[in-house]
Amino acid sequence: MTITDQPPPAGVGAASAAPARTGLRERLVLAVLLTAGFTLAVDFSILNVALPAIGADVGFGLGGLQWIATSFALCAAGFTLLFGRIADLFGRRRLFLVGVAALGLSSLAGGLAGAPAVLLAARVVQGLATAAITPAALSLLTTSFPEGPARDRALGLNGALMAAGFTTGAVLGGLLTDLLSWRWAFHLNVGVAAVVLALAPAVLRETRPARRPRLDVPGALVGTAALLAVVYGLTSAGRYGWSDPRGIGVLLVGALLAAVFPLVERRVAEPLVPPRVLRRRTVAAGNLAGLLAFATETSLVFLLTLYLQRVLGFAPLAAGLAFAVLGLGTVLGGLLGPRVIGRLGGPGALLAGFLGQGVATLPLAFLGAHRGWLPVLLVASFAGGVANLVAIVGFMVTATSGLPDREQGLATGLATMSQQVGITLGTPVMSAIATAGLAGVSSATAVLAGLRVAILVNTLACLGAAALVAIALRRPRPAAR
The missing domain is CATH 1.20.1250.20 (MFS general substrate transporter like domains)
Known part of the structure; x- marks a missing residue:
């Protein structure tokens, strides 16, 4: 099975072509x-x-x-x-x-x-x-x-x-x-x-269309209200817990508005988000994959922060410095991403990134209660950071490719929305998983057991995202002659 963009991306041939020079x-x-x-x-x-x-x-x-x-x-x-x-x-x-x-x-x-x-x-x-x-x-x-x-x-x-x-x-x-x-x-x-x-x-x-379409006011109101409700609901759930009615109620309102949004868009002549754009596999599946890329990595940082402080007993400053290794990995991944895309295409980079992130995250599900596990954490988080940024760059390329310049603001707006919702979603979900079995017990052993479960779920989410990319963005087989 071959993973590709729609339309087909530059493959190995593009990678071998002379790169375009960048002027002043x-x-x-x-x-x-x-x-x-x-x-x-x-x-x-x-x-x-x-x-x-x-x-x-x-x-x-x-x-x-x-x-x-x-x-x-x-x-x-x-x-x-x-x-x-x-x-x-x-x-x-x-x-x-x-x-x-x-x-x-x-x-x-x-x-x-x-x-x-x-x-x-x-x-x-x-x-x-x-x-x-x-x-x-x-x-x-x-x-x-x-x-x-x-x-x-x-x-x-x-x-x-x-x-x-x-x-x-x-x-x-x-x-x-x-x-x-x-x-x-x-x-x-x-x-x-x-x-x-x-x-x-x-x-x-400056770039803008020769004929300025009218702004879709009903779609803007419904779409913005849906996003505000979802983000506030996730933030509230992260602070007060998933059993708190405030967060759950607002999330339900957000889900209802999100369901109404496509109906509103079908009834206006110039929609905020044209349905044909969302029907593109690169846009729909690419943004879902991007949301998962941000959700998994930001929530993993939260889980490892708890591990370093609550289990290993590091001070906040020392725990923060440990993530400098992860930061270096993400910077390297951002620099390597274009090379991976040159060989595999945007969806191929997404697939490779998620697989690498899942493989790198899996060892963290077996972390122990002593500081001898710190080298494992540093190496795995570095490798996971590289893979995560390869996936994120692949997501950005996939979600914005094949669309005309007049719709790039929409494409990047969708991509940014996926990023923000992913960052907001990951931590409260993984926090709920990590603390589900504590029942008021906060010993290092109990915290470690919850963190292991949450990190394993994080790993499965990475592998699930890879499966999503492989299925949704595969190259269609040529018709038999």
Whole structure:
């Protein structure tokens, strides 16, 4: 069985062809867009370790601290599909610049905030800016490079820097909070936004259709409400447990709205998400696979954090430094991804990545209660990080290939949505599995037993995702003559 894109991707012949040269303008485009993407990835994790200090300085109660992260995540995930389509209709460069300006101003407000309401408002605008910048930057990236090796390399670099940004944010947040102030986590964005705004207008070219279609308002309302409900429901379930009626109720509302969304789209002349796009196997199966790629790896980091701290007794800083090895693996995977795609195609890279991630994760299901298992954890997490980023780059290429430039904002909006939902979904699900058998017992032995089960389920999810790719994205057999 052969795995391929639709239309067929560049295979070995493309890999052997001379790579297209990257000119000065293309390098500047990469520098601007990758800088913005790296900054957004840092933002997802930079405030996590600073939350207690923020609460003490600004006046948040213990129960209110969660909203510093939740308000950002809700907007970043809930509005990404809408903004991706707006980029297609009204201009990607324009939306990118507006988003970067909003990120800079909201970060300035957050860094100067002296009251909880001001800080939360700044985080909401930061989330909206992230929802605008991410699909706009990705679609500018895919439309600036032709489909093939040049685009694959650009997406590989983007994936590598995203992975590095998540790791850097966790480390940088702790350093800034200890050495300077948590406010510098906001102030850094102001400087980056100023540099990007100074360079981007001269480097980026505007792309938008000659005839501007009308925005699908009913679809935008239903789709955005569905995403907001799903993300909030998952976040609530992760905080309060899956038996809490708040999270389950909101998730049911989100599922109902998601079921209504296709019906709404069939009734409008110019839908937010045209049904024919979702009927493409590369888009539908590719985005589901991407969701699983982000869900499995981010949840595995959560499980291994519990293992290092609750079972092996490492301090939080030492546990965080252990994940530097995983970060290196993900960066290497982002750089290797385009080469794998050149040989196997996007779906082939997805399949290879998931198989490699599953094989690397399996040994972690047998971790023991003493520190002699640490080398196994480091080697396996490094290998799994490489494989996961190969899968993620394969997902980005697969989910955006074969679509015209006028729909790249939609394609990257869907891809970003899958990323955000996967990040939000993985941890509460794996946490529920890991703690299902504890029944109030929190000994290291009991925690280890739950973690082993959850890591085994994580492994099976990787292998299941590989099976999904193999079945859904296989090359159709030629008709018999």
